[in-house]
Amino acid sequence: MKRFKIKTLGCKVNQYETQVIRERLILAGYKEAGGKEKADLCIVNTCTVTAKADKECREILRRFIRENPEAEIIAAGCYIEKDADTIGAIDSKIRVLNNSDKLNDGKGISYFKGHAKAFVKIQDGCNNFCSYCKVPYVRGRSRSRNMEEILKEAGNLISKNYRELILTGICLGDFGKDLGTGITLTRLIKEIAGLDGDFRIRLSSIELPDVTDELIDKMALPEKICHHFHIPLQSGDNDILRKMNRRYTSKEFVNRIKFIRSKIPGVAITTDVIIGFPQERDKNFNNTLKIIKSIKPSRTHIFTYSPRKGTKAFDVKETVSPSEKSDRYKRLKVITDKFAEQFKLSSYNKNQRILIETTRDKDTAKLTGYTDTYVKMLIDGPDEYIGRFVNYHKSLQTQSA
Ligand code: SF4
Numbered sequence: 001m002k003r004f005k006i007k008t009l010g011c012k013v014n015q016y017e018t019q020v021i022r023e024r025l026i027l028a029g030y031k032e033a034g035g036k037e038k039a040d041l042c043i044v045n046t047c048t049v050t051a052k053a054d055k056e057c058r059e060i061l062r063r064f065i066r067e068n069p070e071a072e073i074i075a076a077g078c079y080i081e082k083d084a085d086t087i088g089a090i091d092s093k094i095r096v097l098n099n100s101d102k103l104n105d106g107k108g109i110s111y112f113k114g115h116a117k118a119f120v121k122i123q124d125g126c127n128n129f130c131s132y133c134k135v136p137y138v139r140g141r142s143r144s145r146n147m148e149e150i151l152k153e154a155g156n157l158i159s160k161n162y163r164e165l166i167l168t169g170i171c172l173g174d175f176g177k178d179l180g181t182g183i184t185l186t187r188l189i190k191e192i193a194g195l196d197g198d199f200r201i202r203l204s205s206i207e208l209p210d211v212t213d214e215l216i217d218k219m220a221l222p223e224k225i226c227h228h229f230h231i232p233l234q235s236g237d238n239d240i241l242r243k244m245n246r247r248y249t250s251k252e253f254v255n256r257i258k259f260i261r262s263k264i265p266g267v268a269i270t271t272d273v274i275i276g277f278p279q280e281r282d283k284n285f286n287n288t289l290k291i292i293k294s295i296k297p298s299r300t301h302i303f304t305y306s307p308r309k310g311t312k313a314f315d316v317k318e319t320v321s322p323s324e325k326s327d328r329y330k331r332l333k334v335i336t337d338k339f340a341e342q343f344k345l346s347s348y349n350k351n352q353r354i355l356i357e358t359t360r361d362k363d364t365a366k367l368t369g370y371t372d373t374y375v376k377m378l379i380d381g382p383d384e385y386i387g388r389f390v391n392y393h394k395s396l397q398t399q400s401a
Helices: 012-027 051-067 078-090 135-139 147-159 185-193 213-220 238-243 250-263 282-295 322-347
Strands: 003-008 041-046 072-077 094-097 117-121 164-168 200-203 228-230 268-275 299-304 352-356 367-370 376-379 389-393 398-400
Touching: 003 012, 003 051, 012 041, 012 072, 012 117, 012 164, 041 051, 041 078, 051 072, 051 078, 072 078, 078 094, 078 135, 117 147, 147 164, 147 185, 164 185, 185 200, 185 213, 200 228, 213 250, 238 282, 250 268, 250 282, 268 282, 268 322, 282 322, 299 322, 352 376, 376 389
Parallel strands: 003 041, 041 072, 072 094, 117 164, 164 200, 228 268, 268 299
Antiparallel strands: 352 367, 352 389, 367 376, 389 398
16 A cells, blocks of 8 residues: 655645645545655645745755655645745655645545644635735635535534634635625634534634624624634734735724723734834834733734745845844743733633643643633643543632543
8 A cells, every 4th residue: 555644834724735635645545654654655735934934845855855765755835836946956856736736625624633623724815915925926816615515524523523623714804705695704603603513613813804893793602612813913013014015003903902802801812923024123113012012912923024035025125134033033022921921820710611632741741732712721631531621620720521
């Protein structure tokens, strides 16, 4: 029997698409190679979000070729879309699989390898053209998946005991806009929440202008929906936001977060920030610090800007030196870590429903799990808890299934 290996980089959409490829290969008679086993087919599902991601993809391809000299090597995903030549230069035996071929995934997925939760892709592509981002060029314009298909996939995953469905897309809030049927993301959430079973729904990243009143009202209901919004801020400075082609001001961002918190007490707000965008001066960066202090996110992913060829920002001269970038990163990290810690500590004083992950914590051997507000908890318990919801009682600091 032929064996394959697949390595995924990047976002949740890419991880979902890896699962689509995995299922297709298994259906075609392949078996997934474990650990150090050699494979006949090696696939890297690449990402091109940063220069660092590009580099990592090239390294994995080289490693696959070195460790599996007889194997067929395929590079798929976003990096190959505009950089097939760079990839071809690594080794002439590498074949590329375009996103348009990879995305021909009408059948979707029927399980999610190694997880208690499953990603469900509902949308692909993006129409926003943020000036730093290559995604619209490599994934094309926004398009939604058919709602019946999504519901069928969700129902199937729930019946297989996946307790959390993470709705995933490149521009999630665009869901439905191209279908011409009036269907919105909120309606989709309502339909999924109406399926039978003990599960919860989480939204992956959503852009601020797409966080509508209708969506907030739906998310506020105590029915199967995680009280968690991941809304990328990127910068807290209006000049930089304009240069990034983001569609909001810092004031609108802060006001919207306040509004969400007034409607959903205890909601988790997580975010992304890019530091070192061209022409970001100290005063611009200080505005980002100010906005972060105002919104107090419970988790912040900090990205250091790297120019992406083909984007608008690529042509703008870089003005922030590597040492300034590193300094800003550290200054921001101290603050965001503090807010993350505060939110985590406050979570220990609340009753929580935790979904237990499939692997234990490496250092403590405790079970790991996440609250609906995306706080990681470590708890004692038997293996039978794995993949199940566990109730954490704040007064007792104990847990029960
Ligand atoms: S919203 Fe902006 S950052 Fe996000 S994928 Fe679209 S263009 Fe890129």
